[in-house]
Amino acid sequence: MSTDVTIPSFPQITGHREAKKSRVIRDNLWRAAVLVALVLLWAVLSSTTDLVASPAASLNALAERFADGSIYRHLDATLQAVAIGFCIAAAIGFPLGYVIGRSKFLGAVFDPLVAGAFAIPRVIFFPILLQIFGVGVGAQSAMAALAAVFPIMVSTTAGVRAINPLLPKLARSLSLSPLQTVTKIYIPAMAPSLMVGIRIGFSIAFINVIIAEFFAARAGLGLQALRAYGMLDLPTMYGIIVLLAAIALAGNLALWAVERRLGEKA
């Protein structure tokens, strides 16, 4: 095939990279400003009531916990429970959501059940999990898994259904192997919804681990916060709240950034 023809090409779209860059800087400055305002608000509140510890005292208390090493056991327990719980939820939720999304029959059976069960406050099952796993990271992880499996499943199902129906046909016409069809068509096509599932699954797993730790735990940041509160050690309690907020924010922001990058490609 020769290509010695010239065709009128489409006009090129020139980038507005400079403008975009300055907008990013501006947005980040405003984000920082909002955070600073929130801390200031906290400081003002703490000076008006004894129920709120000051930011300085809280960060100080938190730093002490890190310095004497007593926080690590709790940090470990919480993060472990979130990680294990999330992994179990992902291992069950992704394949299950995928299968329900692909099959008309399974969709008809499970759609209303999943949608309905989504509304059940899953934490109500925690006493049962405690009986099964005993007090410890096992029960916390199971709680996180039980809670996170639903959003992961639902977004995976939605993702499969949103796939352009021509793409499986294209895969067949190009003789893709089943493995190639999944890795080269399904996973990349579904990537944005998979990321939504991961992000929401992570948040829900985290929330449920902390709630579960309030109930019964041997170690964990939730347990520590509750204990500090019981001992009226408000600076420690607020310090742990800051730590929890920081972990949630960092984790979610990282996932959100990945999600946005995938979204831009779409």
Add this chain to the structure above:
Amino acid sequence: MSQSPTMRSIGHENDVVFDNIGMTFDTGAGVTRAVENVSGAIPEGKFVSVIGPSGCGKSTLLDMVGGLLKPTQGSVSINGEKVTGPRRDTAMVFQEDSTLHWRTVLDNVAFGLEVKGISKAERYDSARRMIELVGLKGFEDHRPGQLSGGMKQRVAIARALAMEPRVLLMDEPFGALDQQTRQFIGRELLRIWEKTRNRVLFITHDIQEAVYLSDEVWVMSARPSIVKEVVTIDLPRPRPEGTHALPRFRELEDHLWALVKVEAEKTLGPGARLA
């Protein structure tokens, strides 16, 4: 000007040959006969269009050549080999957008070669040539989301051409485009095809498009569909801008329109009259 399809010789060994094929679907609500007793051949280097009323099984015919559907009667063969599944020497272009939105234009066009296991350098090389051929040079790093509908169809056409198929199967590839884009890209397709000369099976609703592009137009009847008539388009090639205005073009168009009208009226039910 026309021959009965059953009277035609069944073609040479290296043609795409339809040997008395039929297709029935069991939908649960009853058996639908989509295609019946279709025989014919697409000779080497020929552009064949199929027209007919909606739902007459045009796409079914194409899917059978592409190996996506197995005929329930008869067989399709390419170069003397019976089609039993998707083949490496056929490539399809669909009506709706089938680009991979997470890949760049370059990686989209190279996709077919990539899954075939062609090396990166080699597949990018031919992808670049195809991108230039379809007039998308400069857009290699764009993603489909940044392109218009017509440009996305060019990407799909380039992807199919990059496979260097012996048979190009196009299922109303311009059906989702606006009239202007459609005419423009139709001319482009003809220009490209005159260079590649693969065998093309082209499904369309548009009679003018069929006449302009094809060597032969097969008119299908309403369900159960047979090829009612094969009309040879004896317009000289290459076909420049003014081709549409030739008296012969009008004649062929009128003849095809008359054939299709009868079938469309059947589909639309008794008493239906088209202007």
